[in-house]
Amino acid sequence: MIYLTHSKTRSWGVDNTKYTLMHKSIPVAELDIDEETGAILKIAEVHCPRHLPVGIEMTGGRPSRKWLHDWWSGRSIPASRSGLRDALEALKVSSPLLLLTKCFGLSLSDQYWVRSGAKLVEWEDVNFFDNPFSEDVGNALFGRNTGNKPNLMSPDNTSDGWLKKKWVISGAKRILVKSGSPAFYQEPLNEALASAIARRLGIPHIPYSVIYEDGKPLSVCEDFITPDTELISAYYITRTAKQRGSVSNYEHYIACCERLGIPGIAHSINQMLVLDFLLCNQDRHYNNFGAVRNAESLEWLGATPIFDCGTSAWHNVLTNMIKPREDAQSKPFRSKHSDQIQLVTDFSWVDTGALKGVGEEFADILRPSEYIDGARRSALCKAVEVRVKMLESVIEERQRPHKPSLLGKLAAKQQQADMNKGQHPQSRTKNTPEKG
Numbered sequence: 001m002i003y004l005t006h007s008k009t010r011s012w013g014v015d016n017t018k019y020t021l022m023h024k025s026i027p028v029a030e031l032d033i034d035e036e037t038g039a040i041l042k043i044a045e046v047h048c049p050r051h052l053p054v055g056i057e058m059t060g061g062r063p064s065r066k067w068l069h070d071w072w073s074g075r076s077i078p079a080s081r082s083g084l085r086d087a088l089e090a091l092k093v094s095s096p097l098l099l100l101t102k103c104f105g106l107s108l109s110d111q112y113w114v115r116s117g118a119k120l121v122e123w124e125d126v127n128f129f130d131n132p133f134s135e136d137v138g139n140a141l142f143g144r145n146t147g148n149k150p151n152l153m154s155p156d157n158t159s160d161g162w163l164k165k166k167w168v169i170s171g172a173k174r175i176l177v178k179s180g181s182p183a184f185y186q187e188p189l190n191e192a193l194a195s196a197i198a199r200r201l202g203i204p205h206i207p208y209s210v211i212y213e214d215g216k217p218l219s220v221c222e223d224f225i226t227p228d229t230e231l232i233s234a235y236y237i238t239r240t241a242k243q244r245g246s247v248s249n250y251e252h253y254i255a256c257c258e259r260l261g262i263p264g265i266a267h268s269i270n271q272m273l274v275l276d277f278l279l280c281n282q283d284r285h286y287n288n289f290g291a292v293r294n295a296e297s298l299e300w301l302g303a304t305p306i307f308d309c310g311t312s313a314w315h316n317v318l319t320n321m322i323k324p325r326e327d328a329q330s331k332p333f334r335s336k337h338s339d340q341i342q343l344v345t346d347f348s349w350v351d352t353g354a355l356k357g358v359g360e361e362f363a364d365i366l367r368p369s370e371y372i373d374g375a376r377r378s379a380l381c382k383a384v385e386v387r388v389k390m391l392e393s394v395i396e397e398r399q400r401p402h403k404p405s406l407l408g409k410l411a412a413k414q415q416q417a418d419m420n421k422g423q424h425p426q427s428r429t430k431n432t433p434e435k436g
């Protein structure tokens with residue numbers, strides 16, 4: 001085990017420490033990090049601008065300290081994380097930002113880290129892909145005892161998202177274990193449903209399975225990042241260019257991806273929007289998708305496979321309020337699913353026949369959970385099947401754009417009936433539907 005040592009300097013009356021921002025084995029920039037708050041105080045020198053984190057604003061050829069600090073603090077466990085306060089108490093750390101330097105800022109989702117100026121540690125010796133790590137932070141986040149001297153060398157210090165989660169090692173694999181939220185603990189089961197739908201439709205995805213601990217379901221998935229690759233969130237991709245007022249969020253994202261040279265983005269967005277429509281996903285925010293690049297050559301490999309679909313399928317809605325036909329809130333491009341699905345530019349790849357029986361598959365996923373009773377299970381399975389029918393209608397409408405609307409159809413039917421009775425259609429009186 002290697003412990004950090006600090007080379008302290010004093011400037012403007014604040015204690016700070018010299019670090020090098022590293023990208024795998026490439027020194028990127030010299031930083032001053034305040035060891036009392038964990039904040040980046042200064043960017044002293046930039047060695048390799050190409051390897052700076054994506055989407056950091058540059059002024060006069062230099063990265064903005066504020067943007068780099070926001071990126072750095074965005075690596076820490078968010079304040080919204082369930083159980084964070086108790087975990088910090090158990091770990092004897094006052095803020096999540098202070099946990100970052102305890103693990104060199106290393107993550108299992110990208111290849112950035114910081115090296116203390118005083119100790120020349122090598123990436124090969126510390127990265128979490130190849131080296132063991134402590135489960136103390138993960139256990140603290142799950143409310144488990146971590147003893148008096150917790151070991152803070154953990155990728156859980158840099159994990160995002162509000163749900164309780166921890167990284168564990170299984171053989172050579174790195175596995176993310178994620179919980180659900182009360183009262184139904186449905187998110188892990190929804191991850192498995194999403195995997196089933198994505199598998200049936202041929203959408204690249206991270207397969208999630210479900211395990212049970214203390215009667216509660218947890219989702220389990222493998223790290224889709226390797227020592228050679230990294231995940232760049234859509235949030236940072238959108239920050240690589242200014243968005244003009246007349247450009248929609250969807251157009252801006254596609255344009256940024258095209259500018260960066262990320263291959264196949266329009267198709268993968270089509271796939272994501274279709275899946276989210278089926279799942280009634282309400283939380284596809286800009287950190288729940290993005291792109292993968294090679295961390296050394298910086299070559300973009302494509303969109304991320306689908307991950308994090310837990311906040312969907314009416315996960316927090318009381319059973320009698322599950323209304324799949326009602327329009328629902330969506331992200332990231334439009335606020336309603338009925339609008340967002342219209343952004344899909346091509347449905348030709350969607351084989352809705354492959355979704356036959358998906359309700360039953362969802363029932364099998366839900367059945368072992370003590371938190372989902374029979375009535376809820378049945379309502380959820382029916383709801384997902386209704387979403388499949390709704391998708392079929394959207395696709396049908398797209399194929400026949402001039403098809404009359406329901407109101408139009410009713411009007412035509414009435415007209416025909418009037419003509420059969422020998423009545424002039426114009427002479428109809430009240431209660432006749434107007435053409436839609």
Ligand SMILES: Nc1ncnc2c1ncn2[C@@H]1O[C@H](COP(=O)(O)OP(=O)(O)OP(=O)(O)O)[C@@H](O)[C@H]1O
Binds near residue numbers: 109178
């Ligand atoms: N399989 C994976 N491999 C690598 N990184 C991952 C993987 N799954 C998730 N991540 C990273 O961890 C972050 C948090 O995971 P995830 O989005 O699943 O958590 P969450 O708590 O459900 O998030 P949210 O707050 O969006 O609901 C992701 O934004 C992503 O950066």
Ligand SMILES: [Mg+2]
Binds near residue numbers: 287288308
């Ligand atoms: Mg997430």
